[in-house]
Amino acid sequence: MVEALIFDVFGTCVDWRSSVAREVARTLPEVDAIAFAEAWRAEYDPAMARIREGARGYVPLGDLHLENLHRVADDFGVTVSDPVGLNAAWEKLDPWPDVVGGLERLRAHAIIAPCSNGSIALMTRLARYAGLPWDCILGAEIAGDYKPKRGVYLASCHALRLEPDKVMMVAAHNDDLRAAQDAGLQTAFIPRPTEYGPAQRKDVEPTGDWTVVAQGFDMLAERLGC
Amino acid sequence: MVEALIFDVFGTCVDWRSSVAREVARTLPEVDAIAFAEAWRAEYDPAMARIREGARGYVPLGDLHLENLHRVADDFGVTVSDPVGLNAAWEKLDPWPDVVGGLERLRAHAIIAPCSNGSIALMTRLARYAGLPWDCILGAEIAGDYKPKRGVYLASCHALRLEPDKVMMVAAHNDDLRAAQDAGLQTAFIPRPTEYGPAQRKDVEPTGDWTVVAQGFDMLAERLGC
Numbered sequence: 001m002v003e004a005l006i007f008d009v010f011g012t013c014v015d016w017r018s019s020v021a022r023e024v025a026r027t028l029p030e031v032d033a034i035a036f037a038e039a040w041r042a043e044y045d046p047a048m049a050r051i052r053e054g055a056r057g058y059v060p061l062g063d064l065h066l067e068n069l070h071r072v073a074d075d076f077g078v079t080v081s082d083p084v085g086l087n088a089a090w091e092k093l094d095p096w097p098d099v100v101g102g103l104e105r106l107r108a109h110a111i112i113a114p115c116s117n118g119s120i121a122l123m124t125r126l127a128r129y130a131g132l133p134w135d136c137i138l139g140a141e142i143a144g145d146y147k148p149k150r151g152v153y154l155a156s157c158h159a160l161r162l163e164p165d166k167v168m169m170v171a172a173h174n175d176d177l178r179a180a181q182d183a184g185l186q187t188a189f190i191p192r193p194t195e196y197g198p199a200q201r202k203d204v205e206p207t208g209d210w211t212v213v214a215q216g217f218d219m220l221a222e223r224l225g226c
Numbered sequence: 227m228v229e230a231l232i233f234d235v236f237g238t239c240v241d242w243r244s245s246v247a248r249e250v251a252r253t254l255p256e257v258d259a260i261a262f263a264e265a266w267r268a269e270y271d272p273a274m275a276r277i278r279e280g281a282r283g284y285v286p287l288g289d290l291h292l293e294n295l296h297r298v299a300d301d302f303g304v305t306v307s308d309p310v311g312l313n314a315a316w317e318k319l320d321p322w323p324d325v326v327g328g329l330e331r332l333r334a335h336a337i338i339a340p341c342s343n344g345s346i347a348l349m350t351r352l353a354r355y356a357g358l359p360w361d362c363i364l365g366a367e368i369a370g371d372y373k374p375k376r377g378v379y380l381a382s383c384h385a386l387r388l389e390p391d392k393v394m395m396v397a398a399h400n401d402d403l404r405a406a407q408d409a410g411l412q413t414a415f416i417p418r419p420t421e422y423g424p425a426q427r428k429d430v431e432p433t434g435d436w437t438v439v440a441q442g443f444d445m446l447a448e449r450l451g452c
Contacts, residue, residue, distance in 0.1 A: 062387065111350060121387040124337060124362040136350040136363040141385070159367070161288065161347040 001224060002186055005106055006115035006138055006156050008147075008171035009123065011195040013103075013114075014093035014130055016041065023089035031076050034197070039075065043068035048117060048146040058144040060119035065090055090118075091125040096192065100131050102217020105226045113138045115156045115169060117146050136160075148179035157185070170220065174207045181208065188212040188220055227450060228412055231332055232341035232364055232382050234373075234397035235349065237421040239329075239340075240319035240356055242267065249315035257302050260423070265301065269294035274343060274372040284370040286345035291316055316344070317351040322418065326357050328443020331452045339364045341382045341395060343372050362386075374405035383411070396446065400433045407434065414438040414446055 010016045017037055024040075025033035047064040050056045066087045073080050080086055106112055114123050114132075116139045123137045136159075140146050143155035157164045164184030171177050172192040181187050187210040193200055206213045214220040236242045243263055250266075251259035273290040276282045292313045299306050306312055332338055340349050340358075342365045349363045362385075366372050369381035383390045390410030397403050398418040407413050413436040419426055432439050440446040 060387070111354070113350075119387075120362055120364075120368070120385040124339075124386065128337070128361060134362075135354060136346055136360075138346075142346070142368065159346040160350065161286075161345075 002110055002168040003162050003166040004111035004113065004157075004160050005168045005170055005188075006113050006153075006185075008169070008173060008176050009114045009116035009118060009126070009132075010093070011192055012170065012172040012190060013099050013132060014095050014126070015195070016090070016093050017195065017197060019093040020089045023086060023092060027082070027086050028076075028078055028080065031078055036072065036076060038196070040065070040068055040072045043071060044117075052146050052149050058141075060121065060141060061117055062087065062090070062119055062122050088125075091122060092129050093126060095130045095132065096216070098216035098218050100133070102221050103133055105221035106217070106224070107133055107135065109224070109226045111135045111160060113156070113160075115139045115147070115153065117152075148175055150179060150183045153180045153183040153185055168211065170217075173203050177210055178208055181210070186211040188214060190214055190216060190220060228336055228394040229388055229392040230337035230339065230383075230386050231394045231396055231414075232339050232379075232411075234395070234399060234402050235340045235342035235344060235352070235358075236319070237418055238396065238398040238416060239325050239358060240321050240352070241421070242316070242319050243421065243423060245319040246315045249312060249318060253306065253308070253312050254302075254304055257304055262298065262302060264422070266291070266294055266298045269297060270343075278372050278375050284367075286347065286367060287343055288313065288316070288345055288348050314351075317348060318355050319352060321356045321358065322442070324442035324444050326359070328447050329359055331447035332443070332450070333359055333361065335450070335452045337361045337386060339382070339386075341365045341373070341379065343378075374401055376405060376409045379406045379409040379411055394437065396443075399429050403436055404434055407436070412437040414440060416440055416442060416446060 007013055020037040021033040024036045047068055069083055069087055103112055113134050113136050116123055119141045120137050127134050138156035138159055140152055142159055143152040145151050157167045168186040168188055169180035170188040172190050177187040189206040189210045193204045212223050214223050233239055246263040247259040250262045273294055295309055295313055329338055339360050339362050342349055345367045346363050353360050364382035364385055366378055368385055369378040371377050383393045394412040394414055395406035396414040398416050403413040415432040415436045419430045438449050440449050
């Protein structure tokens with residue numbers, strides 16, 4: 001058994017797509033809410049890329065989300081009267097049905113923490129909304145960089161004073177697990193085949209030699225003997 | 227009501243003196259366990275002082291505790307066969323009786339987090355042992371410095387993306403609250419008059435103009451309308 005499990009959050013623990021769309025629909029009834037949520041999310045990786053490459057210093061994800069919201073609203077030709085309020089949609093994401101119960105089981109045996117690109121503030125508020133029983137918040141902010149940069153995984157292990165092979169990265173994304181495995185961590189792939197909607201093509205199956213593949217967090221707990 | 231409460235931990239939330247003495251008694255039956263625990267704790271502030279003054283880079287508190295253990299064992303003329311094991315005494319500290327219930331009440335209304343000089347690893351393991359239901363772990367490690375340096379309080383507020391006046395520092399130590407108040411935070415004094423044993427003289431009463439003074443975390447919750 002590992003001593004800690006660290007988790008990707010957006011997509012792996014929570015359904016960002018329908019949750020953000022719900023908040024968009026409430027605020028901007030005139031747009032296609034799912035399309036808006038997807039377009040907003042599509043700005044995520046390019047915004048982090050500049051920071052990973054060193055072209056920009058570390059900026060918390062909430063700030064990037066807000067910058068991206070202005071860009072997406074322009075593209076959709078709408079005005080957001082309370083952008084900070086709508087930006088908080090990312091703090092109100094519903095967990096997949098297996099997540100909270102699975103985390104409780106896992107937590108009885110190992111430290112559990114997010115290793116997300118979300119900031120401490122964002123992960124804290126999201127955990128309160130979604131009932132995610134984390135022991136602490138790790139991830140991008142304590143590393144001052146963004147996944148899949150190696151240093152983010154290593155900073156999370158270091159913060160727990162654990163060697164990487166005592167820590168398991170749990171994610172629905174093969175790229176995330178590839179980087180974690182390269183950094184020496186154990187890996188668990190939990191497919192979320194509808195994260196991007198019914199037509200999702202990527203990450204529907206494991207593409208690497210991961211330590212565990214499980215359909216949901218309950219099965220992960222089972223496999224780890226929790 | 228404030229949006230977050232951040233807590234001193236050693237002394238304010240947990241009874242380090244009798245808890246560490248219990249572990250010392252188990253490992254070193256030949257010494258006066260209370261005297262050993264007190265001597266170990268007495269090395270705490272001088273060890274941090276060098277880091278606060280910039281004479282040494284940030285080192286997590288667990289490492290300082292381990293260095294100090296060697297020094298105290300020498301002073302007591304004993305050999306510790308498993309110093310790392312005994313050092314984990316600081317992860318097994320019992321909460322004062324009002325703490326867990328009071329934190330649960332407070333947490334229903336505001337973010338709660340430690341703002342301790344303990345590291346993320348130490349605070350995480352201690353929270354699991356003592357059942358402290360933190361939303362996240364703030365404090366020395368995210369600031370790379372030690373209280374009562376102003377930057378530690380401000381880094382904790384910044385990590386939550388809150389202005390200092392929306393955050394309340396809760397402590398049994400007037401010096402800690404003085405520094406937090408100087409940094410713009412609200413303050414709550416919770417006396418723990420036996421933290422240092424029955425002969426304690428310091429911090430038995432508030433010596434500043436704190437926002438709240440309460441006998442225990444339940445009364446604090448009451449005062450804050452939780």
